[in-house]
Amino acid sequence: MDFALSPKHEMMKSMFREFAEKEVAPVAAELDEKSEFSWDLFRKMGQLGMFGIPYPQEYGGAGADYLTFVLACEEIGRACTSSAMLLNGQNSINSGPIYRHGTEEQKKKYLVPIITGKALGAFCLTEADAGTDASNQQTTAVLDGSEWVIDGTKMFITNAGLADIYIIMAMTDTGNNSKGISAFVVEKDTPGLSFGKKENKMGVRASHTAEVILQDCRIPRENLLGKEGEGFKIAMQNLDSGRIGVGAISLGIAQAALDESTKYAKERQQFGRPIGANQAIQWMIADMATELEAARYLVYRAAWLRDQKKAHSKEASMAKLFASELAMRASVKAVQIHGGYGYMKEYKVERLMRDAKVCEIFEGTSEVQRMLISRAALT
Ligand SMILES: Cc1cc2nc3c(=O)[nH]c(=O)nc-3n(C[C@H](O)[C@H](O)[C@H](O)COP(=O)(O)OP(=O)(O)OC[C@H]3O[C@@H](n4cnc5c(N)ncnc54)[C@H](O)[C@@H]3O)c2cc1C
Structure with a gap:
C-alpha cells in the first residue's frame, strides 16, 4: 500500500495550484459579487487542456487518469468553487455520456469540442417534480419520421443558455418508469430550445444556472445517445x-x-x-x-x-x-x-x-x- 502521490501526480497538482493561484483566485471574489460566468477562465482552462483530463488523446483529451482530474478539481476548488464546477462538468457529466455511449460520429461532433474547450456543455436531468426522484421525468421525446420531438422543462441546469451542447433526458416510453427514459444531444441553436431566467443563488454565483425549455424541439433521429430506454x-x-x-x-x-x-x-x-x-x-x-x-x-x-x-x-x-x-x-x-x-x-x-x-x-x-x-x- 502506498499513500504517496506519484511524482507525476505531484507535478500536475503543483501546476494546477499555480494556475489556480495566478489566474483563478484573483478574480474569484469579483465574479461571485457580480454573479458572472467567466468566459476568460473558460478559454484559459480550455487552452490548457483542462476539460479533457481523463479522456484519450485521440479525442483531444490529455490521456491522464481520473486521480489527475481529481487533483485539478481540488486545486481549482480551493480558489473558486464556481470555476471548479465548470471544470468538473466539462470533464464528467457534460462529456461522459457522449464518450461512453456516443457513436464515433457523435464523439467527433460533440465530445471533441467540449473537451478541447471549443464548446460548453450542459447536463439536463432535473425537473420541477424530478429532483431526487430523477426517474419521474415529465419531459417527453416522441419519434416523428426522422426526428425526435422533445417537450418539457428542465430546472436548475448549470450553464443553461450559455452552453453550446445539451444532454437531455426525456421519456420515450411513458409508463415504463426509469426504463422509459432516453438520452439525447441537443444543439443550442435548435428551434424550440429556449432558456428561463438566470437563478439568483446563495453561492456558486459565478456558475450560471437556469431553466432549459423544450417546446416542439425537433432534433435528428441520430441524436439519441445510446439505445432507447438507456437514459436513466x-x-x-x-x-x-x-x-x-x-x-x-x-x-x-x-x-x-x-x-x-x-x-x-x-x-x-x-x-x-x-x-x-x-x-x-x-x-x-x-x-x-x-x-x-x-x-x-x-x-x-x-x-x-x-x-x-x-x-x-x-x-x-x-x-x-x-x-x-x-x-x-x-x-x-x-x-x-x-x-x-x-x-x-x-x-x-x-x-x-x-x-x-x-x-x-x-x-x-x-x-x-x-x-x-x-x-x-x-x-
Ligand atoms: C446550483 C445548482 C446547480 C445544479 N445543476 C444541475 C445540472 O446541471 N443538471 C441537473 O440535472 N440538475 C442540477 N441541479 C439540480 C440538483 O441536482 C437537484 O437540486 C438535487 O438533485 C435535489 O433535487 P431537488 O432540488 O428537487 O430536491 P428534492 O428532491 O425535492 O429534495 C428535497 C429534500 O428532500 C430530501 N429527500 C427527497 N427524497 C428523499 C428520500 N426518499 N429520502 C430522504 N430524503 C429525501 C432531499 O435529500 C432534500 O433534502 C443543480 C442544483 C443546484 C442547486
Whole structure:
C-alpha cells in the first residue's frame, strides 16, 4: 500500500495550484459579487487542456487518469468553487455520456469540442417534480419520421443558455418508469430550445444556472445517445463520476477554510495574544485538519478505483457525502474563527460557507448518498 502521490501526480497538482493561484483566485471574489460566468477562465482552462483530463488523446483529451482530474478539481476548488464546477462538468457529466455511449460520429461532433474547450456543455436531468426522484421525468421525446420531438422543462441546469451542447433526458416510453427514459444531444441553436431566467443563488454565483425549455424541439433521429430506454442508466453511471469530482471540489473548499483559519488564528490578537493560542480555536483547527485528511483518502481512493476499472459507485457516494459535509462543517468553523470579520464579504470564508452548501445538494443530496450507501451495505 502506498499513500504517496506519484511524482507525476505531484507535478500536475503543483501546476494546477499555480494556475489556480495566478489566474483563478484573483478574480474569484469579483465574479461571485457580480454573479458572472467567466468566459476568460473558460478559454484559459480550455487552452490548457483542462476539460479533457481523463479522456484519450485521440479525442483531444490529455490521456491522464481520473486521480489527475481529481487533483485539478481540488486545486481549482480551493480558489473558486464556481470555476471548479465548470471544470468538473466539462470533464464528467457534460462529456461522459457522449464518450461512453456516443457513436464515433457523435464523439467527433460533440465530445471533441467540449473537451478541447471549443464548446460548453450542459447536463439536463432535473425537473420541477424530478429532483431526487430523477426517474419521474415529465419531459417527453416522441419519434416523428426522422426526428425526435422533445417537450418539457428542465430546472436548475448549470450553464443553461450559455452552453453550446445539451444532454437531455426525456421519456420515450411513458409508463415504463426509469426504463422509459432516453438520452439525447441537443444543439443550442435548435428551434424550440429556449432558456428561463438566470437563478439568483446563495453561492456558486459565478456558475450560471437556469431553466432549459423544450417546446416542439425537433432534433435528428441520430441524436439519441445510446439505445432507447438507456437514459436513466446513462445518467446514473455518469453521476458516479461527477460525484467524485464534487468530492474533490469539497476538498478544495475545506482546504481553503483550513488555510484561511490557520493564517487568521496566528494573526488575530485578543487578550494580548493570538486567538490560536486558545484551545477552543486549536480544537476547531485540529478537527478540520483531521477530517480533511480522511476526506482526501476517500476521494482519492474512489478515483483510484475508477482508474482501476473497479466498482466505485458506493465509494463515489461515500467520498461525496463525507467531503461535502466536511466542506460545510469546515467553512462554518472558519467563519467562527474569523468572528465578525468572517461574516463580511471582505473575507474569503464567507464565500466558502455559501459555496460549500451546494456540494451537499447537487449531483445527489446527502440523503441520496446515504440511501445508496446503506442500500449497498444492506444487500
Ligand atoms: C446550483 C445548482 C446547480 C445544479 N445543476 C444541475 C445540472 O446541471 N443538471 C441537473 O440535472 N440538475 C442540477 N441541479 C439540480 C440538483 O441536482 C437537484 O437540486 C438535487 O438533485 C435535489 O433535487 P431537488 O432540488 O428537487 O430536491 P428534492 O428532491 O425535492 O429534495 C428535497 C429534500 O428532500 C430530501 N429527500 C427527497 N427524497 C428523499 C428520500 N426518499 N429520502 C430522504 N430524503 C429525501 C432531499 O435529500 C432534500 O433534502 C443543480 C442544483 C443546484 C442547486
